[in-house]
Amino acid sequence: MNKNELISASKSLLARLQKVDYDRLPISDYNKQYIRKIYPALAYYMEIYADCLYRGISSSNLSPENITLVDYGGGSGFLSMLAKEIGIGQVIYVDLNPLSVETIKVLKHEVGTGPDIILPGSSDALADWCQARQIQPQLLIATDLIEHVYNLSAFFTDLCRINNEMELIFTTGSTPYNPFVKRKLHRFMKDCESGVAVSPGYYARREQYLRESFPELTEEQLKVWASCTRGVIYDDIKRAVETNHLPFPEDKYNTCDPETGNWAERILPIQRYRISLAPCNYHLSVKKGFYNTHRTNPLQSLLCQLINGLIRISGKAGLFLAPFITLHCKNNK
Template structure:
């Protein structure tokens, strides 16, 4: 079977495309036969990874596309290449990278439970990554420096829209390699140019900000059940019990999108000056909100071209690319997906209006292009 999106843009390097497609085919049959209920993994990943397995071919098409573009045009043999799956979740991208026989595959996720589960899943099917690193980008940088490892490629899906300070993250990316040969490929479903996606994410922003949630099977334990607004009000009251109710309401609204340590700064500023000068970094998307405890954004809508500019200032050749649709389980949906892919491919940047995701991609390397 084919595990590359139909009618999408692909690199000229057909040998790499073939390697990834054949690896995805092998991985498909490995994962199709896995019984996740017998694995000693968390309920969260039994639910989350299980949902990926229900649409396995489509998901593998997406990860194959990401991997192909992550490792192509790098003048390093696959056996010597170092690939970092940053924010890997259940680890499907790492599994595919190992199935491609990439020299060194490094998995990372800020959630230690996912890091543990991804390693167990990798062991179960014989595609274990070489390293598993729980923690944020600083932990990854420290680990790589300790091991004297230089990454050649870093990629992910649905990660950058959750990172609290995405611009600071992008400024640190080059630190995972000191040999001036690094490729990035960050794909995200939080596409602000697709009106259907944007409407759906705005609704999710409102739910996270205003509504408490029930504890359901497979819930991510680090995610709170209380609304973000309620949490911020409690934090603010604890910081200064003498604040009036009106002042608490004002501060809770003014600190939307802030993590706890920044909320403390805002409250101190208010007590000193009587106002809060914090402004939304992306004011065209005022519904954005994040978990005040962890800074995890609720599908952060961002100025994606501003992110490209950040990478460019860090000496990356960088751009924004359109994403594509994978095949579905029914013929009609497959035909619709492929028709949309043709439209996206032929529409240039306007294809983002129809795309299910976007990609922030780039490379830092002498005499290299993508």
């Protein structure tokens, strides 16, 4: 498939999506708010989805109709819809949030296109489902997801269990290169810890858990354990205290919800992804993202076009300008 065909399909789907009155649909307030948030930049998101699909199809050397695609952490399902629009043979939508799963069912009926299979759950549920049916997808795409995965090694192990030759494409705004993005996300992480971004904050929740679970700890010990278990879920905190194994955070800022393990836009060095992928014999390449040129302000659009051009021609240095990165993981055959 050539890129012009994909862009044309993307524009056609975008026009249909923009005609939908999402507020009147029988979907959750959570998903209505999410769609309302991304709606002004929907053309930009469609461009990102198209770029991911083009990379995956081109690299696979397969015709779209012969590809089984996993839209992992699919959210409102717009990537799944675009995949079906361009003729992907089978699309499997997966999301852990039951509200999102119900939303894609409604949107599929409303728009007239969508995934063939809709699955609730995470990577282990997907792996079990595929193995039980002997389905081996050739491509998995996940946008704005990898930075939230609690245990990368377990995640990649599940994906390799599905098909150890499946190509994996992840986009993430948690780039370790762009200093402006890093500064913004570090501030957000600190706010998650302190309680400014979420209430109660993650530190307070860990401290409360430790206080209730281990009443024998002194106030000083509570503070030490609450600080050192930043980025650790309750079950792992319990194991650490019981074995008296005090963990030390790898990074000054990264933190996660101690109940769910959902990382707060975790920023990792690329080498960390490579280490996690190594047991699956995967090669990781990093691609530069681009800025949104679909803006109401023409000057802003022009500025973004100029910066995108600079990103394209500046080689690896462009990574320090790019607002996001794409991680393309392919088996070392």
